[in-house]
Amino acid sequence: MGDTTAEQLAAFNRIYREMDEIYHLYAKAHDISDTVLWLLYSLYERPAAYTQRELCDTLHYPPQTVNSALKTLEKRGAIELQAIPRNRKNKIVALTKQGQSLVQKIIAPLFAAEQCTFRGLSGEESERLLSLSQKYVALLRGEVQTIS
Secondary structure (H helix, E strand, O other): OOHHHHHHHHHHHHHHHHHHHHHHHHHHOOOOOHHHHHEEEEEEEOOOEEEEHHHHHHHHOOOHHHHHHHHHHHHHHOOEEEOOOEEEEEEEEEHHHHHHHHHHHHHHOOOOHHHHHHOOOOOHHHHHHHHHHHHHHHHHHHHHHHHO
């Protein structure tokens, strides 16, 4: 690997970690874990109900991680896990009134900040950012699969 590629990769990884830190510090400031932040974010972002399995798939987290965060939210009275007929393992995750208030307090302002940030990019820049990010993830997934 050439120096330029190594330097670019290091810069990219620093940017990624810095962005991750922004969300981590935001979650910490609201006394929630990163996983709880992303669970609440997902529930805010999509009005249709999620199942536990769908949340795992959406967040790319293992079921244990998601279930632990769901238990935390359930104890706080923020969500209810509703049974699905003929499916004992998978449940629908529903926000309670308290959960909806929590989402409005924590996630809505974050979502608005992200939208404002995205609007700071030109249409072409936002399209390129999305396109290149998707391409990078697909290429990385392929490369990692070849070495796993």
